[in-house]
Amino acid sequence: MPARVEEIKHAKEEGVEFVMLTAPLAIIGTAEGWSATLRCQRMELGPPDESGRRKPMAVDGSEYDIPADVVVNAVGTGANPLLTATAPDLKLNRWGNIAVDENGATSIAGAFAGGDIVRGGATVILAMGDGKQAAAAINSYLIEHG
Numbered sequence: 001m002p003a004r005v006e007e008i009k010h011a012k013e014e015g016v017e018f019v020m021l022t023a024p025l026a027i028i029g030t031a032e033g034w035s036a037t038l039r040c041q042r043m044e045l046g047p048p049d050e051s052g053r054r055k056p057m058a059v060d061g062s063e064y065d066i067p068a069d070v071v072v073n074a075v076g077t078g079a080n081p082l083l084t085a086t087a088p089d090l091k092l093n094r095w096g097n098i099a100v101d102e103n104g105a106t107s108i109a110g111a112f113a114g115g116d117i118v119r120g121g122a123t124v125i126l127a128m129g130d131g132k133q134a135a136a137a138i139n140s141y142l143i144e145h146g
């Protein structure tokens with residue numbers, strides 16, 4: 001679980017129940033449009049792959065339902081796609097984030113980027129560092145092109 005130990009502890013204190021080795025299969029709604037059931041399947045750890053990580057594998061016939069009033073899908077994070085989707089000249093990296101050089105310069109002359117939109121989900125400190133680096137690069141760019 002990629003989280004800090006204290007975050008897991010605090011979540012448990014607030015009543016969050018972690019259900020390990022379980023994969024969601026389907027959200028089954030009611031005729032009125034509300035979710036009513038989360039269908040899940042038990043998993044077990046298979047043999048290690050090349051990286052040494054044991055891959056979860058579905059246990060046949062282990063499906064079960066969790067009754068629910070609301071299902072909140074919170075799997076992973078991604079950058080707001082509005083900017084990247086509406087700027088066709090903006091080169092993206094293999095993860096769909098903005099591609100930049102070591103100064104934060106994008107494929108559009110005079111446009112710089114940093115932070116999560118470049119790195120994917122990262123940290124405040126890295127975003128601040130990118131901002132400082134880009135500010136210096138923007139200054140140089142303006143002196144050169146101004």
Ligand SMILES: Cc1cc2nc3c(=O)[nH]c(=O)nc-3n(C[C@H](O)[C@H](O)[C@H](O)COP(=O)(O)OP(=O)(O)OC[C@H]3O[C@@H](n4cnc5c(N)ncnc54)[C@H](O)[C@@H]3O)c2cc1C
Nearest residue numbers: 077080082083114115116117121122123124125126127128
């Ligand atoms: C739940 C959660 C917990 C986190 N906890 C931590 C933590 O404890 N410590 C830590 O260091 N990091 C944490 N992070 C990560 C951290 O929040 C981010 O790495 C950081 O905020 C990235 O900064 P940013 O400036 O790149 O992006 P953001 O902070 O996301 O800022 C981008 C801004 O651009 C705006 N925007 C988007 N599209 C447009 C547009 N088209 N036009 C104009 N404005 C636009 C957005 O509204 C937003 O205000 C956490 C993230 C999440 C989601």
